[in-house]
Amino acid sequence: MNIFTRRLIYSLLLAGCSAELLAAEAQISGSTNAPSEPLSLWYRQPAGNQQPTGNAQPGGRRGGGRGGGNSSWLEALPVGNGRIGAMVFGGINQERLQLNEDTLWGGGPYDPVNTNALAALPEVRRLVFDGQYRQAGQLINQKVIAKPSSEMPYETAGDLYLTFPDSATVENYRRDLNLDTAVAGVEYTANGVHFTRQVFASPVDQVIVVRLTADKKGAINFTVGYQTPLRATIGTESGNTLVVNGVNAAASGIKGMLKFQVRARVLADGGTVMAGTNTVSVTNANSATILIALATSHKSYDDVTGDPEKIVNGQLAAAERKDFKKLLAAHTKEHQRLFRRVALDLGRTDAMAKPTDERIRNFAIGNDPQFATLYFQFGRYLLISCSRPGGQPANLQGLWNESMSPPWQSKYTININTEMNYWPAEACGLGECVEPLISMIKELSVTGARTAKEMYGAGGWVAHHNTDLWRASGPIDFADSGMWPSGGAWLCDHLWDHYEYSGDKKYLKEVYPVMRGAAQFFLDTLQEDPTNHWLVTNPSVSPENGHPGGGGVAAGPTMDLEILRDLFANTIKAATILGVDADFQKKVAATRDRLAPLQIGSQGQLQEWLQDWDYAPGQDVHHRHVSHLYGLYPSWQINVFDTPKLATAAQYSLDKRGDESTGWATAWRINLWDRLHDGDHAYKILAFLLSPGRTADDMFDLHPPFQIDGNFGGAASIAEMLMQSRPLAAEGAAEKFEIDLLPALPGVWKTGSVTGLKARGGFEVGLTWDGGKLVRASVKSTGGRAVTVRYGDRTVEISLKSGATIELNSELQRAVKSL
Ligand code: FUC
Numbered sequence: 001m002n003i004f005t006r007r008l009i010y011s012l013l014l015a016g017c018s019a020e021l022l023a024a025e026a027q028i029s030g031s032t033n034a035p036s037e038p039l040s041l042w043y044r045q046p047a048g049n050q051q052p053t054g055n056a057q058p059g060g061r062r063g064g065g066r067g068g069g070n071s072s073w074l075e076a077l078p079v080g081n082g083r084i085g086a087m088v089f090g091g092i093n094q095e096r097l098q099l100n101e102d103t104l105w106g107g108g109p110y111d112p113v114n115t116n117a118l119a120a121l122p123e124v125r126r127l128v129f130d131g132q133y134r135q136a137g138q139l140i141n142q143k144v145i146a147k148p149s150s151e152m153p154y155e156t157a158g159d160l161y162l163t164f165p166d167s168a169t170v171e172n173y174r175r176d177l178n179l180d181t182a183v184a185g186v187e188y189t190a191n192g193v194h195f196t197r198q199v200f201a202s203p204v205d206q207v208i209v210v211r212l213t214a215d216k217k218g219a220i221n222f223t224v225g226y227q228t229p230l231r232a233t234i235g236t237e238s239g240n241t242l243v244v245n246g247v248n249a250a251a252s253g254i255k256g257m258l259k260f261q262v263r264a265r266v267l268a269d270g271g272t273v274m275a276g277t278n279t280v281s282v283t284n285a286n287s288a289t290i291l292i293a294l295a296t297s298h299k300s301y302d303d304v305t306g307d308p309e310k311i312v313n314g315q316l317a318a319a320e321r322k323d324f325k326k327l328l329a330a331h332t333k334e335h336q337r338l339f340r341r342v343a344l345d346l347g348r349t350d351a352m353a354k355p356t357d358e359r360i361r362n363f364a365i366g367n368d369p370q371f372a373t374l375y376f377q378f379g380r381y382l383l384i385s386c387s388r389p390g391g392q393p394a395n396l397q398g399l400w401n402e403s404m405s406p407p408w409q410s411k412y413t414i415n416i417n418t419e420m421n422y423w424p425a426e427a428c429g430l431g432e433c434v435e436p437l438i439s440m441i442k443e444l445s446v447t448g449a450r451t452a453k454e455m456y457g458a459g460g461w462v463a464h465h466n467t468d469l470w471r472a473s474g475p476i477d478f479a480d481s482g483m484w485p486s487g488g489a490w491l492c493d494h495l496w497d498h499y500e501y502s503g504d505k506k507y508l509k510e511v512y513p514v515m516r517g518a519a520q521f522f523l524d525t526l527q528e529d530p531t532n533h534w535l536v537t538n539p540s541v542s543p544e545n546g547h548p549g550g551g552g553v554a555a556g557p558t559m560d561l562e563i564l565r566d567l568f569a570n571t572i573k574a575a576t577i578l579g580v581d582a583d584f585q586k587k588v589a590a591t592r593d594r595l596a597p598l599q600i601g602s603q604g605q606l607q608e609w610l611q612d613w614d615y616a617p618g619q620d621v622h623h624r625h626v627s628h629l630y631g632l633y634p635s636w637q638i639n640v641f642d643t644p645k646l647a648t649a650a651q652y653s654l655d656k657r658g659d660e661s662t663g664w665a666t667a668w669r670i671n672l673w674d675r676l677h678d679g680d681h682a683y684k685i686l687a688f689l690l691s692p693g694r695t696a697d698d699m700f701d702l703h704p705p706f707q708i709d710g711n712f713g714g715a716a717s718i719a720e721m722l723m724q725s726r727p728l729a730a731e732g733a734a735e736k737f738e739i740d741l742l743p744a745l746p747g748v749w750k751t752g753s754v755t756g757l758k759a760r761g762g763f764e765v766g767l768t769w770d771g772g773k774l775v776r777a778s779v780k781s782t783g784g785r786a787v788t789v790r791y792g793d794r795t796v797e798i799s800l801k802s803g804a805t806i807e808l809n810s811e812l813q814r815a816v817k818s819l
Contacts, residue, residue, distance in 0.1 A: 024166070026190070028171070028173045029170075032044060039179040040176045041356045042355055043176070045173065047077075074706060075697045076089045076090070076698060078177075078399075078698070080100075082386060084208060085201055087402065090186040092164070092188060094162065095162040097159065099262065099294060100399055100401055102392040104248060105152050105153065105258075105468060107257065108256065110472065112147055112148060112151075121456065128554065129555060144479070145479065145483075151472050152254060154397070154411060154468075155248060155249060156401055156404065157230070160264055181332045183200045185198050197213075198211040200328070203335070210292070211287070221282060221283055224280045224290065225279045228244065228246060232247070235278055236278065239273065240267065241264065241265045242265075242275075244261065247260070258298055259308055262292065262294045264291070266290050268285035271285030271288075272284065295308040338380075343756060344754045346373050347750070347751055349370065351368035363690045364690075364691045379711050379712055383428075386708075387421075387425075388432070391436050393412065393439075394436075395412055411466055412468065414487035415486075415543040417709045419490055420710075421709055422437055426501040429757070437491070441491045447461075447473045448517075451474050456521070456524070459523075460518060460524065461514075461518060465487050488518050488521075490563050492567050493566060493635070496515065499574070505578070519567055536556025536596050538556065540553070540557055541553055542557035542608050543559065547619070548619060554610070557608065557627070557628070558609065559608075571588055601649075603615055606646065606649040621656055626657055626668055633668070636726045638650050640675070640676065657669070662710075663703045663707055664709035666689045667689060670717035674721055674724070675720070678744065679743075679745045686714065689701075721744045722741075724743050725737055725760040725763070726740070726760065741767060753768040763779055765778070766778040773810060778808075
């Protein structure tokens with residue numbers, strides 16, 4: 001293709017024509033083998049080209065705004081550094097890198113408080129206690145739901161296209177994502193020349209790096225262009241840099257207040273680099289490197305005065321001073337610092353030699369245990385890639401979104417989804433990755449204090465079932481989904497968990513006021529239920545489930561009471577450890593004692609509501625949410641050791657809900673069966689999660705559409721099959737923990753090993769097993785605390801100095817001298 005044809009193409013691109021018109025994809029012959037790194041995703045065709053040996057297919061198609069990823073997008077591979085990321089399509093005649101920056105959301109700082117709420121709440125509460133649930137819902141919709149009633153969407157930054165000279169056919173095509181190095185690769189041979197492409201998002205240098213090489217000198221030719229659905233200008237600078245200057249979009253009446261800039265600098269070894277009006281071309285180079293920087297003017301949830309140009313210029317200048325090898329080495333080292341902490345082996349079979357898309361289709365048949373390892377490590381890879389200190393937390397799609405109107409705005413849904421994103425973090429050695437979530441919770445405690453005061457006349461802070469970049473904290477959408485005051489309280493579990501795993505008292509001191517504020521809100525707003533005189537939330541919902549009383553609004557749904565029991569207990573524990581707030585502790589304890597109890601219903605189920613409504617005619621008994629089972633997982637309130645009756649009731653409810661649901665809901669079910677110590681049942685559901693329909697070709701979880709929570713819930717569930725750790729002591733007493741080895745090992749994983757799992761109380765656990773039985777366990781203390789280790793019915797108390805390791809055999813006896 002000559003330069004004029006390319007210009008024409010880019011004029012078409014800018015005129016809004018879709019890229020699929022432009023580049024017919026090459027036909028592929030020959031077939032490649034799996035990459036040498038077993039922790040790789042790999043394919044024999046580019047994303048969007050499902051027929052490796054068939055007719056030419058269009059490559060690099062645009063998303064078309066379907067959101068949640070269209071089928072091509074769900075074949076592309078994600079790279080990210082916790083702040084910026086790309087979906088890599090691996091096209092032959094045209095590469096598409098769909099780009100994201102984690103602060104590029106719609107709108108700007110806003111306060112969605114509904115000033116009518118305070119006056120309306122007494123009547124809402126009266127209606128609820130009077131059983132007039134529908135009327136209560138109507139009043140909430142009129143007077144309480146936030147203004148606007150929707151939050152802001154996460155937006156794509158656009159697409160960088162690399163257009164290559166057309167190849168009609170190529171040989172031995174392969175694209176892959178190496179989870180160990182966090183590099184996406186493409187390679188093929190065209191006209192006797194072997195081409196390679198590497199793409200990574202460096203957490204060290206804050207740029208996305210694309211490297212193009214060929215085994216023949218002067219063979220690299222391509223043109224870089226850009227397309228974005230946002231309002232933007234696309235130009236060039238300095239003969240080698242593409243510059244995109246834009247603004248975010250308005251949403252739900254909130255004006256777009258962010259500026260953003262993308263800069264792509266093209267560096268070549270040999271040949272010529274030339275800038276056009278809005279493209280940069282490389283001709284006859286030996287190799288080329290593209291450095292891509294992205295930033296917005298977001299400084300914090302209430303400050304958008306940043307200078308994106310200054311940021312990206314600084315990042316590019318610094319990155320340009322390093323050569324490719326140095327950039328790659330720094331990136332890989334930092335990724336591996338986190339990624340290599342956990343090693344898992346569930347067994348290996350010939351199935352490993354197959355491309356990833358084929359393995360997904362065959363996983364449920366069995367005989368591919370390494371695919372579960374790959375899924376587990378992919379979950380860890382994704383968390384490292386989308387949630388690093390200083391960045392935003394993982395949203396509904398992590399970091400990766402091609403749309404301007406993604407499903408549920410790709411925001412933070414905190415009635416399950418955001419929490420699930422962080423389920424694997426602590427146990428799987430990624431405690432640092434929780435930092436963005438902790439920051440978000442701190443910020444919510446500020447915006448949520450405004451909401452608590454103005455809407456409820458209460459102290460402390462509250463967040464409902466969703467939030468966004470701007471930390472909106474009001475009830476949104478409709479009464480039946482949005483009128484849920486416990487989102488912030490649930491998030492506080494993660495503040496406490498981070499302490500339990502790390503034992504870091506300085507950190508605890510820092511987050512304690514946030515936990516205290518969450519508890520204060522409920523001290524001020526809990527209501528006495530007129531029938532039993534228990535304290536309950538009102539108004540609330542059992543997340544997104546309706547009840548036979550009419551609609552979803554209710555008083556005291558079980559999940560709220562469970563969340564509050566944890567919040568109150570953890571707040572008291574934190575205050576005790578810090579030696580503060582004696583009177584407040586008493587108040588919290590007295591309030592907790594008056595909370596409505598967990599109840600077992602007429603069929604033996606754990607009741608989802610105060611009333612025995614679970615199996616009333618018309619109820620959706622297979623509802624995806626299993627909110628009332630929060631007590632069993634993620635909480636430890638209900639467990640097979642201490643509360644066997646409640647555990648049996650929870651099992652009844654879980655069984656009745658059924659095994660198969662949407663992505664995250666399926667993943668939750670697996671974790672629940674893990675806690676019931678039924679590894680085979682858990683595995684059966686895992687097999688469903690890891691199959692087409694719930695796992696896309698690029699291994700993204702399908703709700704459907706794509707939602708990343710299932711990836712994280714699935715990874716957490718594999719860890720819970722192998723090891724669980726729980727707090728033993730009530731608040732006030734010394735902190736005590738138990739580590740349970742192989743509590744839910746599925747029968748199919750007869751032989752295996754794991755190292756680097758983290759346990760509550762500050763421990764690192766390694767295990768090997770054979771014939772389904774424990775062979776050896778190693779427990780290393782990182783906090784110097786005592787712990788009970790359990791394997792089946794056998795337990796042993798061990799006390800280790802910080803840094804010491806003990807090796808135990810299957811009888812839990814010391815296997816070798818401790819180090
Ligand atoms: C909750 C769920 C939906 C979806 C959304 C993002 O509202 O009920 O299924 O996952 O979050």
